[in-house]
Amino acid sequence: MSPIEGRIPLTIVTGFLGSGKTTLIRALLAAPRFANAAIIVNEFGAIGIDHHLFRKTDERITLVGGGCACCARRDDLVEALLDLLRRVDRGEVSFDHVLLETSGLANPAPIRHTVVADPVLSRRYQIAQTIATLDAVAGASNLTTYGEAMRQITSADAVVITKRDLADESAISALACRIAGFNPVALVVLADHGHVDIERLWHAGIDLPARHRHADLIDDASPHHEASSAIQSLSLTFDKPPDWRMLGLWLTMLLHAHGESVLRVKGLLDVGEEGPLLLEGVQHVVHQPRHLQRWPDASRQSRLVFIVRNIDPTRLADSFAAFQAVEQSS
Amino acid sequence: MLDRAARARLFTVVLRSRGLSLQDWEGSSYILRNAKGSTAVVSNLAQVWAEAEAMSGAPLDPLDPLLLDNLRALARASASQG
Numbered sequence: 001m002s003p004i005e006g007r008i009p010l011t012i013v014t015g016f017l018g019s020g021k022t023t024l025i026r027a028l029l030a031a032p033r034f035a036n037a038a039i040i041v042n043e044f045g046a047i048g049i050d051h052h053l054f055r056k057t058d059e060r061i062t063l064v065g066g067g068c069a070c071c072a073r074r075d076d077l078v079e080a081l082l083d084l085l086r087r088v089d090r091g092e093v094s095f096d097h098v099l100l101e102t103s104g105l106a107n108p109a110p111i112r113h114t115v116v117a118d119p120v121l122s123r124r125y126q127i128a129q130t131i132a133t134l135d136a137v138a139g140a141s142n143l144t145t146y147g148e149a150m151r152q153i154t155s156a157d158a159v160v161i162t163k164r165d166l167a168d169e170s171a172i173s174a175l176a177c178r179i180a181g182f183n184p185v186a187l188v189v190l191a192d193h194g195h196v197d198i199e200r201l202w203h204a205g206i207d208l209p210a211r212h213r214h215a216d217l218i219d220d221a222s223p224h225h226e227a228s229s230a231i232q233s234l235s236l237t238f239d240k241p242p243d244w245r246m247l248g249l250w251l252t253m254l255l256h257a258h259g260e261s262v263l264r265v266k267g268l269l270d271v272g273e274e275g276p277l278l279l280e281g282v283q284h285v286v287h288q289p290r291h292l293q294r295w296p297d298a299s300r301q302s303r304l305v306f307i308v309r310n311i312d313p314t315r316l317a318d319s320f321a322a323f324q325a326v327e328q329s330s
Numbered sequence: 331m332l333d334r335a336a337r338a339r340l341f342t343v344v345l346r347s348r349g350l351s352l353q354d355w356e357g358s359s360y361i362l363r364n365a366k367g368s369t370a371v372v373s374n375l376a377q378v379w380a381e382a383e384a385m386s387g388a389p390l391d392p393l394d395p396l397l398l399d400n401l402r403a404l405a406r407a408s409a410s411q412g
Contacts, residue, residue: 245333249340249375250392256379257391286376315393322398325405326343 007126010081010098011037011205012111015133016142016149017104020162023194024133025099031198038062038095040080042069042103060095068103070110077114081121098125105148108132108155109263109282116287127287129205132156132186136167139175153179154231154263154307155282158187158204160196182231185266185305203296231263234306234313236320241270241302244277246327250320251279251286261311267304268295276302334360341378347400348386352378 013028015021028034038060062080069077077100087093102108108130115121132152135142139161142149153159159179161172176188187204189197247269255262265281275292306316334354341352349365362370362381370381379390391397 245337246340249337249344252376253344253379253390253392256376257389257393311393319392319398322401322405323344323392326401326408327340 007124008096008098009128010100010115010125011128012100012102012108012130013133014102014106014108014130014152014156015104015160015162016135016139016146016152019104019133019135019139019142020160020191020194021101021104021133023162024131024160024191024196025101027191027194027196028099028198028201033198033202034097034099036095037097037099038084038093040064040077040084040098040100042073042077042101042106060093068106069100069114070102070106070108074110074114077111078118078121081115081125085120085124097128102152107148107151109151109285112155112282112287113285116285122288126290127205129157129201130155131158131160131201131204133160133162133191134175134179136161136163136172136175140171140178143178150182150231151263153186154183156183156186157266158189158201159183160189160191160201162191164190164192182233183264183307184233184235185264185307230310232308232311232313234308234316236304236317238302241272242304242320242324243327244269244271246323247279250323251281254316254319255281255286258308258311261309262306263309264307265304268292268302269304270300270302276300279304337375341375343404344397344401345378345382347397348382348388348390350382350386 013021013025029037040062042064064073064076064080067073084098102111112127115125115127134153143153161175164172179186179188187200189200251265267279268276269279271277273291275294278290278292280287308316334357338352338354338360345352351363353361355361359371359373360378362372362378362385364385368385370385372378372381383390
């Protein structure tokens with residue numbers, strides 16, 4: 001697997017307790033794209049079990065146990081990632097990708113932040129994508145009951161609905177609709193007896209479907225939400241690309257004022273080059289934008305998706321438009 | 331350098347309603363200034379908002395209706411002049 005801008009791709013695999021993260025990682029490891037991956041397993045319990053379930057050479061598997069890597073064990077996660085780098089630099093181990101399995105209770109957003117904010121890790125690793133697993137049987141209930149499960153889904157680039165064989169089609173369809181309602185950024189795929197389309201998953205990190213073909217900033221504002229949920233999303237597409245400098249200003253101001261409420265920002269922006277600029281933000285953190293070599297689909301429309309909590313998406317769209325109008329008139 | 335100056339000008343457009351302005355400082359940092367001439371140095375643009383709030387004594391919110399009204403008025407004025 002080729003590095004991203006010279007950095008080692010890091011895929012975060014998250015999902016609630018018992019939702020099938022380890023099974024998914026085993027499926028990923030069986031595919032050529034991930035065959036030479038190192039694995040970091042984070043477990044809430046002090047004694048890890050999951051890392052024994054992988055048939056990999058031991059030196060490429062690291063356990064971060066005794067708490068979640070998003071909070072109590074954050075320093076341990078940093079050390080595990082640094083240790084992998086030290087060992088690869090000494091020639092003791094070889095890998096071209098890192099798969100990080102979070103604990104079932106982890107929030108992936110601070111984990112991303114840990115990697116992006118660390119000067120060494122951010123220079124050597126590039127977060128390729130976050131994949132969340134959601135149980136077809138217990139998933140709907142978990143989303144309603146546990147904030148952790150919801151945060152995992154809203155942070156994801158792809159959601160894998162697991163245990164498809166145990167649920168009926170209508171329940172799976174309803175679950176997929178629910179996921180799309182509060183995370184339109186995410187690709188939703190089904191796992192059948194542990195089998196999943198790896199190629200589709202691999203592209204999830206840079207994909208952002210242009211769902212809205214008619215680009216008018218305000219008329220195209222399409223808030224999605226589910227009843228009784230404070231989480232909503234907003235998708236914007238543009239015929240004329242927004243000014244990205246003003247977009248950057250607006251985004252830093254928005255995250256400064258409402259970082260806790262902006263769960264996710266993801267955008268593909270036409271900046272006049274062959275490929276788009278990939279913009280990603282999770283809560284208070286905006287990642288360094290990435291220039292992609294090509295657009296992920298036939299559309300070359302600039303697009304932005306927001307997932308917010310307790311913010312009216314219409315106000316967000318109004319604010320965005322007001323800031324852009326000033327730039328265009330200045 | 332030109333890009334930094336252009337970015338600072340954009341920030342000033344938004345900060346003007348609070349009596350603040352932003353300037354690039356030799357390509358290494360930015361200077362935030364209020365109407366009384368007080369200044370603060372910020373190392374990057376993401377830090378501008380916290381410092382601007384400290385200088386103006388009030389939160390800065392891109393969803394604030396008054397701020398948005400100011401920006402819309404500014405856009406209309408610029409458009410009519412243009």
